[in-house]
Amino acid sequence: MMITPRRLGTVLLPLFAAQALAAEPARNPRLDDQTQLPKAPARALGQNHFQPPAEADIPNNAYGDLVRRGQDLFMNTKALAPEYVGNEMNCVNCHIDRGRKADSAPLWAAYTMYPAYRKKNNKVNTFVERMQGCFQFSMNGKAPAPDSEVLTALTAYAYWMSSGVPIGKAMPGRGFDEPPLPRGGYDIARGKVVYDRQCALCHGVEGEGKKVGATSVFPPLWGKDSYNWGAGMHRINTAAGFIQHNMPLGRGKTLSDQEAWDVAAYVNAHERPQDPRLVNGDIDETRKRYHAEDGVNLYGVVVDGRKLGQGVK
Amino acid sequence: MPSTILRPLALGLSSSLLMLVQAAVAADGEAIIQKGGASPAAMPCMSCHGADGRGMAAGGFPRLAGLPEAYLAKQLADFRAGRRESPLMQPIAQALSEAEAAAVARSYAALPKVNVKTGAPERPREGSGAWLALRGAWERNIPECTLCHGPSGVGVGDAFPPLAGQSAEYIEAQLRAWRGTPAQPGGRKTKPVAAVPPTRRNDPNGLMQHIAADLTEAEIKAVAAYFAGLGDTTEPFDASQHRLR
Numbered sequence: 001m002m003i004t005p006r007r008l009g010t011v012l013l014p015l016f017a018a019q020a021l022a023a024e025p026a027r028n029p030r031l032d033d034q035t036q037l038p039k040a041p042a043r044a045l046g047q048n049h050f051q052p053p054a055e056a057d058i059p060n061n062a063y064g065d066l067v068r069r070g071q072d073l074f075m076n077t078k079a080l081a082p083e084y085v086g087n088e089m090n091c092v093n094c095h096i097d098r099g100r101k102a103d104s105a106p107l108w109a110a111y112t113m114y115p116a117y118r119k120k121n122n123k124v125n126t127f128v129e130r131m132q133g134c135f136q137f138s139m140n141g142k143a144p145a146p147d148s149e150v151l152t153a154l155t156a157y158a159y160w161m162s163s164g165v166p167i168g169k170a171m172p173g174r175g176f177d178e179p180p181l182p183r184g185g186y187d188i189a190r191g192k193v194v195y196d197r198q199c200a201l202c203h204g205v206e207g208e209g210k211k212v213g214a215t216s217v218f219p220p221l222w223g224k225d226s227y228n229w230g231a232g233m234h235r236i237n238t239a240a241g242f243i244q245h246n247m248p249l250g251r252g253k254t255l256s257d258q259e260a261w262d263v264a265a266y267v268n269a270h271e272r273p274q275d276p277r278l279v280n281g282d283i284d285e286t287r288k289r290y291h292a293e294d295g296v297n298l299y300g301v302v303v304d305g306r307k308l309g310q311g312v313k
Numbered sequence: 314m315p316s317t318i319l320r321p322l323a324l325g326l327s328s329s330l331l332m333l334v335q336a337a338v339a340a341d342g343e344a345i346i347q348k349g350g351a352s353p354a355a356m357p358c359m360s361c362h363g364a365d366g367r368g369m370a371a372g373g374f375p376r377l378a379g380l381p382e383a384y385l386a387k388q389l390a391d392f393r394a395g396r397r398e399s400p401l402m403q404p405i406a407q408a409l410s411e412a413e414a415a416a417v418a419r420s421y422a423a424l425p426k427v428n429v430k431t432g433a434p435e436r437p438r439e440g441s442g443a444w445l446a447l448r449g450a451w452e453r454n455i456p457e458c459t460l461c462h463g464p465s466g467v468g469v470g471d472a473f474p475p476l477a478g479q480s481a482e483y484i485e486a487q488l489r490a491w492r493g494t495p496a497q498p499g500g501r502k503t504k505p506v507a508a509v510p511p512t513r514r515n516d517p518n519g520l521m522q523h524i525a526a527d528l529t530e531a532e533i534k535a536v537a538a539y540f541a542g543l544g545d546t547t548e549p550f551d552a553s554q555h556r557l558r
Contacts (some may be wrong), residue, residue: 053437055436055448056439068436072434076434076558078555079555080557081555084510092558096451097448097449112342158459197518201517202461202470202472202546203470210470212467212468213550213551213554213556214552214553214554215464215556217461217463217464217469218461248518248520249456249460249461249520250454250456250520251454251518251520270368
């Protein structure tokens with residue numbers, strides 16, 4: 001095997017990365033995590049959300065093949081890219097309607113916002129790095145390489161879906177349009193009542209989800225097969241937005257702000273896989289660094305006499 | 314000669330008495346399926362649902378073979394309680410004792426599950442039945458059927474029964490039962506028709522009702538035809554396999 005400078009890079013880079021991690025275990029500096037995004041602009045009165053192109057308009061050429069492959073990966077992430085998915089989640093679980101639905105973190109409202117400058121840490125992150133974050137946190141797995149077939153196909157799919165969206169313009173419908181924290185706050189016990197009545201049917205009483213054969217149909221909401229403590233969905237405010245707009249499936253917008261917050265709090269008051277950014281094995285340290293100012297979340301918080309954020313394997 | 318014909322002859326008059334005893338001890342699901350329950354009104358299931366439990370398309374009689382036990386038991390209970398209306402099934406469900414209903418559900422659940430050959434992801438055409446089944450109509454808040462009923466509509470858990478393996482007649486009838494019929498205003502030559510309320514009100518959390526109400530008649534036909542056309546492979550259900558969406 002000839003070692004070209006480029007190949008040398010691909011061989012050595014992981015070693016450097018590992019070293020960097022050992023010296024600075026806090027984080028991979030290139031990683032774009034899933035910390036709170038700014039609020040999306042509201043829709044003007046009577047204005048519709050952006051309409052992504054129709055599936056039938058994907059061209060029948062090499063580009064179209066790549067876009068379709070991206071869509072397949074988006075819907076069947078665990079089945080088609082198992083080496084990168086550490087739990088039972090697929091992209092489409094959080095991005096409803098194949099990443100097309102407004103207020104369900106649609107791809108068309110995300111793609112054109114990258115590369116993104118983060119003032120907080122004076123970093124610039126690319127769309128590919130953002131997707132790597134999805135694999136590490138939401139799918140509790142391993143980030144595919146930036147030039148991997150998986151990320152190339154997913155990028156092509158997001159690019160195609162964003163046809164016609166202005167570059168760099170925050171679109172209404174971006175993110176999950178989170179409801180405001182109710183005046184009286186949220187209540188985990190009340191959330192359990194909502195959960196048992198409305199959610200347990202599909203996601204299971206123990207949040208374990210449901211499968212057909214090897215394929216996860218209803219994703220696990222906590223435990224070892226769910227998103228980890230670093231995923232954006234672990235924030236109660238973010239989960240409240242997702243739930244209120246999309247759950248129960250087909251009956252979105254039926255839960256009140258209060259119910260959405262309560263049930264989101266109940267779901268996110270359960271153990272899940274550890275935050276991969278864990279600092280020196282210390283939950284408090286990790287909370288200070290990554291969770292204290294990241295929306296409303298229970299990482300490192302004592303609930304019912306037990307400190308959350310222990311992680312489960 | 315099938316034993317189903319010989320046995321009742323041999324047992325003669327004592328058969329119903331025997332079955333009464335059986336039902337009291339431990340109801341025999343298979344016997345009820347083949348010969349009916351202790352009450353004469355509890356007719357043999359197989360006369361409508363088929364000797365193999367796969368239903369009869371022409372009459373709109375559904376497949377019961379391989380459906381989840383809890384789902385079947387719930388349907389029988391719902392027929393009895395009137396949450397699911399059917400002039401045919403309600404008297405039968407009411408005639409079955411609780412033990413008999415449980416035994417029938419258990420026996421049908423033990424029969425082979427419907428299976429659909431796994432393959433590459435389908436590329437449905439917009440506006441087709443396959444599109445509704447695999448993509449839904451999210452602009453109307455209608456999820457794709459397979460999102461809850463599982464890839465290829467093979468069913469998920471106890472609450473979401475298989476759609477594969479059912480006939481178009483049955484699926485159409487259920488969607489209409491959830492929807493009911495809206496009132497028709499009278500014209501110059503036609504009388505107004507009163508609305509028919511839904512005759513099926515037993516979907517958990519009302520998940521099916523709004524979906525059925527928001528589908529057009531053409532969509533109901535198309536999506537029913539799609540699932541009816543998936544067929545049922547003779548290969549056993551392989552739970553170790555992924556099913557692509």
